[in-house]
Amino acid sequence: MQEPAMIHLDGVTKVFYTDDLxxxxxxxxxxxxxxxxxxxxxxxxGCGKSTLLAILGLLDMPTEGRYTLAGxxxxxxxxxxxxxARNERIGFIFQAFNLIGDLTxxxxxxxxxTYRPGMSSDERRKAAMHALxxxxxxxxxxxxxxxxxxGQQQRVAVARALAGKPAILLADEPTGNLDSRNGEAVxxxxxxxxxxxxxxxxxxxxxxxxxxxxxxxxLFDGRVVDENALIDLSQRRAAKA
Numbered sequence: 001m002q003e004p005a006m007i008h009l010d011g012v013t014k015v016f017y018t019d020d021l022x023x024x025x026x027x028x029x030x031x032x033x034x035x036x037x038x039x040x041x042x043x044x045x046g047c048g049k050s051t052l053l054a055i056l057g058l059l060d061m062p063t064e065g066r067y068t069l070a071g072x073x074x075x076x077x078x079x080x081x082x083x084x085a086r087n088e089r090i091g092f093i094f095q096a097f098n099l100i101g102d103l104t105x106x107x108x109x110x111x112x113x114t115y116r117p118g119m120s121s122d123e124r125r126k127a128a129m130h131a132l133x134x135x136x137x138x139x140x141x142x143x144x145x146x147x148x149x150x151g152q153q154q155r156v157a158v159a160r161a162l163a164g165k166p167a168i169l170l171a172d173e174p175t176g177n178l179d180s181r182n183g184e185a186v187x188x189x190x191x192x193x194x195x196x197x198x199x200x201x202x203x204x205x206x207x208x209x210x211x212x213x214x215x216x217x218x219l220f221d222g223r224v225v226d227e228n229a230l231i232d233l234s235q236r237r238a239a240k241a
Contacts, residue, residue, distance in 0.1 A: 003034075003035065004068070004070075004071045005032040005033060005034055005035075005068075006033050006034060006035040006037070006069070006070055006167060006168060006199050007031065007032065007033035007056065007067075007068070007069060007168065007199075007201070008031075008032050008066075008067070008068040009029050009030060009031040009032075009055075009065065009066075009067055009068075010030060010065055010066045010067075010068070011028050011029070011030060011064060011065035011066070012026055012028070012029040012030075012031075012052075012055060012062045012064070012065035012066070012067060013026055013027055013028055013029070013062060013063050013064040013065050014026040014048075014051050014055065014060070014062050014063050014222075015063045024222055025048045025051040025222055026048045026051055026052060026055070026062070026222045027221065027222040027223050028065070028223065029052065029065070029222075029223070029224060030224070031217065031224065033168075033199065033201060034199075035199055036194075036197050036198070036199055037199055037200075037214050037215065038190070038191070038194040038198075038199075038200045038202070038212070038213040038214045038215070039200065039201045039202070039213055039214065039215050039216075039217060040202050040203075040204055040209070040210040040212070040213035040215070040216045040217070041053070041201065041202065041203045041204075041216075041217050041218075041219065042203070042204055042205060042207070042210050042216065042217075042218050042219070043218050043219035043220055044220065045205075047219040047220050047221060047222065048219050048221075048222040049203045049219055050172065050203065051222075052203075052219065053170055053172055053201070053203050055067060056090075056168075056170055056201055057086065057090050057092060057170045058074060058077075058082045058083075058085060058086040058090065059086070061075065061082075062075065069085070069089065069167070069168075070089065070167050072085075087112060087115050087116065087164070088116070088164065088166075089166055089167040089168065090166050090167070090168055090169075090170060091160075091161030091162060091164065091166035091168070091169045091170070092161055092169075092170050092172075093154075093157055093158055093161050093169060093170070093171040093172070093174045094157065094172055094174075095172055095173040095174065095176035095177055096177060097145070097150075097153045097154055097156075097157045097177070098157065099145040099153055099156060099157060099160075100145075101144060101145050101146060102144075103144070104141065104142050104143065104144055105132065105137065105140050105141050105142070105143050105144070105145075105148070105156050106125070106128055106129070106132070106141040106142070108145070108156060108160055109128040109131055109132060109156065109159045109160045109163050110124045110125065110127075110128040110163070111160070112160060112163065112164055113127060113128065113163055113164055116164070127163045127164070127165075128159070128163050129141070130163075131159040131160070131162040131163040132156070132159045134159065134162060134193075135155040135156070135158050135159045135162070135189060136155065137152065137155050137156055137159060140152065140156075149182070150177055150178050150179070150182055151178055151181075151182030151185055151186065154174060154175075154177075154178060154182070154186050155186070155189065158174075158186070158189060158190070158193075162193070162198075167199065168199045168200070168201060169190075169193070169198055169199065169200045169201070170200075170201050170202075171190065171200065171201070171202040171203070171204075172202075172203050173203055173204060173205070174186055174187075174190070174202065174204075175187060175204070175206065175209055183206075183209070187209050187212050190202070190212065191212050194214075200213075
């Protein structure tokens, strides 16, 4: 029997309502991501990439359609159940790092684990230290974010995402605030984590970083398109302008 996809989106649509205006951010997305796959999501500004990632991360819910995560329909979960699933199954890596300046590196990585019921402080510390070792930052555990370079801060952010052993890692423009050298280093780290078995979905506007993934998905006007369709749609939009 074939193992179900880690992520299965069936006709996912997202509409935002403001006054009398309807904005269709996603329009009938069908997508499967297998366990252990590295997927990149790209496309022009405003095409729905961030909305799609927010839904994958259970930060937002679709207006229509179904989202199945590791075999469970998470579309119907109550808010408290969604928060629990998000904390236990999903690791987030953000463009802006989102580290807390008053906390040390170790405390930043431990923080999401404090919401795990039944996890002792010793278990949290061990999990955080192991994650920091994986990203090569265990020697900076007592430093604060301001004492680190941008590349080092992003490594700590990756460790924070890994510490809870999530089913999937979601990366939103993880190199966006980094120079090319540090960006390349972070992408190599993600590739190494993928080789170790992590399932990764990454939003990026950089074609060279999209090439790190197993598979590339492109969005245009809230829909998944292939390369030829993207070029055709872009040309038609330009002609109307």
